[in-house]
Amino acid sequence: MSPIISIHGLSKTYKGGFQALKNIDLSIQPGELFALLGPNGAGKTTLIGTVCGLVTPSEGKITVSGHDILKDYRKSRQLIGLVPQELTTDAFETVWNTVSFSRGLFGLPKNPEHIEKVLKSLSLWDKRNNKLMTLSGGMKRRVLIAKALSHEPKILFLDEPTAGVDVELRKDMWQQIQTLKDSGVTVILTTHYIEEAEQMADRIGVINHGQLILIEEKRKLIQRMGQKRLLLDLQEPLAKLPDTLKEFDLELLENGLKLVYSYDSQKEDSGIADLLSLLGNQGVKFKDLKTEQSSLEEIFVNLVRKS
Amino acid sequence: MNLHAVLAIYKFEMARTFRTLGQSIASPVISTALYFVVFGSAIGSRIDSVEGVSYGSFIVPGLIMLSILNQSISNASFGIYFPRFTGTIYELLSAPVSYLEVTLGYVGAAASKSLMVGLIILATAGLFVPLHIAHPFLMALFLVLTSLTFSLFGFIIGIWADGFEKLQIIPLLIITPLAFLGGSFYSIKMLPPLWQKISLANPVVYLISGFRWSFYEKADVSLSLSLFMVGFFMAICIAIVALIFKTGYRLKT
Ligand SMILES: Nc1ncnc2c1ncn2[C@@H]1O[C@H](COP(=O)(O)OP(=O)(O)OP(=O)(O)O)[C@@H](O)[C@H]1O
Ligand SMILES: [Mg+2]
16 A cells, blocks of 8 residues: 655754754555654654644655645645644634634535534533633643544644543543544554553654654564563572573573573463473572563663664 | 635634624724814814815824724734744644635735724714715725735734734834824825925825825825825735745744
8 A cells, every 4th residue: 555644854954953853754554553752852743743734844755645745735734634732722712613613724614513523522512612711631632633633634643642631531532543543544643651652553653863763563562572581590600501491592691690581471381381390300499580571661761762 | 725714714813803892993993082082173173174174074084094004903913923822823834725815814804804993983983073085985995905905014013023022013113103194183285395205205195195085085195106005015015925925934943
């Protein structure tokens, strides 16, 4: 399938000379849910902004469904709904008016049924006649989502949709995003919550200092995560690994005082039982044992630190 | 042309106007009434007439223009500055709208509002002094062109400004003096010759002169020159707006 968004060699240097994006290449497939992770100031919002038309790219080319975002901006923007990071709303407008306004702005005729459906799906129907300033932060966030959905976009950008949203509501929101994805909408979201990416994304991208340092399917990342280690503290140092233990993925550390066994926790048989009985047969005694798992969090932190 | 978008912006802006209808209309009407009391009655009673027109009636076109200039600039500059200030501009920038459409929506709404205010002042004036409009169509044309031109000008200020003070400063430092010295309250023929010459450098003179001609067929400069100058300012403003949008000045990063 041809990608719905393709970004080639994108760089952005802000006025004043700060380079916020460095030679980004990224393709998003139709219908996928892509999560963009990265620390503060990594360039997530800038990347989204360039695709949506808020930031002028310094270099590179972006197409949305084959339409160049600069030359063919009407066609490309028509397909995109954007939920910005900042809660920016017109304080004095009502929910209904502001969402209807967005639809008009995107060139579509009135469609009260659609607006009603969107507001109901976001639990905003009761608040439709409320002024925005009377809403809570979480409600405002949902109004911004409703605005973005008012024109029935094919692609939805969510810049930290769950920042400042309580745990309960966050779960709700994941559900709603999932529903959108199921209806065929391509979703690109940024987040600081790794569990969020873990829960929802098909693919995960990690950006730091304006560079995409990792793009990988979540499945593969989880596999990496599935790697666990068994750490054994030995009573007597072991000079070398006995040949009988060759079939195990073992490592000797700390002058032979520590034995580390790496295994796949996803597998039916971890091999731990076999290993321990073999060790017993060999007369290798240990004082203590524990297991360790590298989380997505750890992978992420390591990546960011290295880059 | 994304007409839905133009209409959406226009309606949004007009809704803002109607929400604050009281203050939108009360303040220009009150200040105009004050001008009538001070200049029309108190001082005007000592001036019998200017070029055959009673002083009270003579100042009506100038007062309307004064309000139109102020209203157009403040409406349009606030209209575009506010979304920049609050951040809601993101939606305009990410929508499939051309700059022409954005301008039509905002400037159209600002000009509509000043037209309304202008007509209300005209009606208010009718309560104080006898009014005679010799060329209603020409008057309407001047009203519309002036509203549009100065709404465009306000739009430019709203994009240029990076603080609320800057929104005020141009109207206060430039427009108000020009409007007062532009013959709102006198005919520039009443000035010494040197000041008459200097006044001709003031663009507002042409607006007021042409507008007043449409009422009383009395003008400081020729009608065609007035019309030409209005068109000229409009062209300059359109050119600046086009340039702003071409470069994304102060709108995009
Ligand atoms: N308008 C601007 N002018 C100059 N520099 C900017 C501008 N906007 C952002 N930057 C800089 O670009 C870098 C990336 O910013 P960006 O907002 O894209 O980060 P982010 O990944 O979204 O961070 P966060 O997680 O905090 O939202 C930051 O260093 C920021 O200071
Ligand atoms: Mg951000």
